[in-house]
Amino acid sequence: MTAPTGEFAFIDWLRRRTPADPRVLLGPGDDTAAVRITPGSPMLVTTDMLLEGSCFALAEAGPQRVGRKAMAVNLSDIAAMAGRPTAAVVSVGLPQTGGRSLAEGLYEGLRGMADEFGTAIVGGDTNSWPGPLVISVTVFGEPTGRGPVTRSGARPGDWLLCTGPFGGSIRGHHLDFMPRVREALRLHEVAELHAMIDVSDGLAADVWHVCTESCVGAVLWAGAIPVAEAARQLNDGLSPLDHALGDGEDFELVFAVSPTDGRQLVEAQPVPGITLTTIGECVEAGLWLESDGARRPLEPRGYVHAIS
Amino acid sequence: MTAPTGEFAFIDWLRRRTPADPRVLLGPGDDTAAVRITPGSPMLVTTDMLLEGSCFALAEAGPQRVGRKAMAVNLSDIAAMAGRPTAAVVSVGLPQTGGRSLAEGLYEGLRGMADEFGTAIVGGDTNSWPGPLVISVTVFGEPTGRGPVTRSGARPGDWLLCTGPFGGSIRGHHLDFMPRVREALRLHEVAELHAMIDVSDGLAADVWHVCTESCVGAVLWAGAIPVAEAARQLNDGLSPLDHALGDGEDFELVFAVSPTDGRQLVEAQPVPGITLTTIGECVEAGLWLESDGARRPLEPRGYVHAIS
Numbered sequence: 168m169t170a171p172t173g174e175f176a177f178i179d180w181l182r183r184r185t186p187a188d189p190r191v192l193l194g195p196g197d198d199t200a201a202v203r204i205t206p207g208s209p210m211l212v213t214t215d216m217l218l219e220g221s222c223f224a225l226a227e228a229g230p231q232r233v234g235r236k237a238m239a240v241n242l243s244d245i246a247a248m249a250g251r252p253t254a255a256v257v258s259v260g261l262p263q264t265g266g267r268s269l270a271e272g273l274y275e276g277l278r279g280m281a282d283e284f285g286t287a288i289v290g291g292d293t294n295s296w297p298g299p300l301v302i303s304v305t306v307f308g309e310p311t312g313r314g315p316v317t318r319s320g321a322r323p324g325d326w327l328l329c330t331g332p333f334g335g336s337i338r339g340h341h342l343d344f345m346p347r348v349r350e351a352l353r354l355h356e357v358a359e360l361h362a363m364i365d366v367s368d369g370l371a372a373d374v375w376h377v378c379t380e381s382c383v384g385a386v387l388w389a390g391a392i393p394v395a396e397a398a399r400q401l402n403d404g405l406s407p408l409d410h411a412l413g414d415g416e417d418f419e420l421v422f423a424v425s426p427t428d429g430r431q432l433v434e435a436q437p438v439p440g441i442t443l444t445t446i447g448e449c450v451e452a453g454l455w456l457e458s459d460g461a462r463r464p465l466e467p468r469g470y471v472h473a474i475s
Numbered sequence: 476m477t478a479p480t481g482e483f484a485f486i487d488w489l490r491r492r493t494p495a496d497p498r499v500l501l502g503p504g505d506d507t508a509a510v511r512i513t514p515g516s517p518m519l520v521t522t523d524m525l526l527e528g529s530c531f532a533l534a535e536a537g538p539q540r541v542g543r544k545a546m547a548v549n550l551s552d553i554a555a556m557a558g559r560p561t562a563a564v565v566s567v568g569l570p571q572t573g574g575r576s577l578a579e580g581l582y583e584g585l586r587g588m589a590d591e592f593g594t595a596i597v598g599g600d601t602n603s604w605p606g607p608l609v610i611s612v613t614v615f616g617e618p619t620g621r622g623p624v625t626r627s628g629a630r631p632g633d634w635l636l637c638t639g640p641f642g643g644s645i646r647g648h649h650l651d652f653m654p655r656v657r658e659a660l661r662l663h664e665v666a667e668l669h670a671m672i673d674v675s676d677g678l679a680a681d682v683w684h685v686c687t688e689s690c691v692g693a694v695l696w697a698g699a700i701p702v703a704e705a706a707r708q709l710n711d712g713l714s715p716l717d718h719a720l721g722d723g724e725d726f727e728l729v730f731a732v733s734p735t736d737g738r739q740l741v742e743a744q745p746v747p748g749i750t751l752t753t754i755g756e757c758v759e760a761g762l763w764l765e766s767d768g769a770r771r772p773l774e775p776r777g778y779v780h781a782i783s
Contacts, residue, residue, distance in 0.1 A: 221604035
């Protein structure tokens, strides 16, 4: 007796595609989902909302890549804690025309990315409205036995390392990046990570977030920062280094370790598929860019939502 | 060095207002939050997105009541499982002008409702965009030792009871309702609840959801359904009973119990502040309205997001 179209038809469609998962005691279709948590473990939780026209161009990206990104940005936050993702819920505000096929495309992208990291999609909320597409994803996870890696444990003298290059993500990387979940878990096994962040706002801005939370400063070494090829292809008057420092949405990890651990990581390169690079060090205060032996103040530029 | 306005200033403002909570290992300001979970308990999780112009009229309701509702609709879902809410995360898409004071108003409403039920706001995502206001809240909770009450345990012969009247919520109740968290916990203590739902889509539609999940039918007794005073004040050609059956957003609980438990609950009225009423019973199949001894088929009307 339920209408053949509408949100309940879509929920049915979803449920038929939701594989059985022993961690999921109740999936989509009840008032809440119920998920099994490892006894004694805290829960990690993160949420991100993507808004059409602001965070993505739907016509250009297509619904699957938007769904993929909406899941991946949250998984990247779990990676930044060196956590293991477990489950996700998804809310969407769909435009009134073409919403069903859009929802299916989004779901394919969400599902593919979630599957890549063993993350169950356990529930959500499907709405239609006269506005543009909005998608909000919340991901839960668990830290490993070594605990979560916060932003707040960096110390003066620590080395700052990163998992990959920066800049020019607007050319496609911001949609197609792979969250560094596996890399973070591997790093957490082999080194004592003092602090970690995923670069979403921009390298300078996110290093400054670590500084603020850790009550330290940082020097970035201009010549050492790996710059993405895409950053060199943007002919807009800014240097590739400017793009690397300020573009954001690279979703590489930056982390602070002791110089001993840093040296060891760069030599041993223990993380398959990526190159660990030292890009600077923590100091007592301030944010600095060092180039040819001289330090100048660095603005923690990056993407900031203007709220006035 | 962080800009004095913008999302980080707002996050700072939030953090100063976030009280210490022993369950919250990490609150706003890191890549994820970390929340302590009772060892061995599953996690209940629910999410709801409210969209300006579709779910509320901002100018009419004001930001505080919108924030309050965004939290309350999720708490109502936790109530429908007879769970205890623990923590919440909040994502917002703010219009570009006036976003800061809007965000503060929303937060006051969110905070007040969360505090009412001991729910910690542990994180979120703040965005601005050219579109209207969007707010998405995810709430976590835990079932009691008796486990969650799902939609799927009703049996033919069960009585259907409710916690309050229906209809006319558009006149204000949809913004100002109090989620039935305490009432559900009390009911779960004193009776064996076979199935439960909070009425958001509409009484007929939500009773039908219970029927579908439980593989039963239901008869609602027209003369027994408590009708809200507001439903009598809508002069739009529909009867007060029509409004009670179809309006939605009442956020009263409807639950199925054995006739013995049902009789006992109605006699003893063990839940302070509300009147428990029997409104029908479960049968083998179909959805029916009984009036003057005659049964006619009842459409599971209610609010459905049209997705085509």
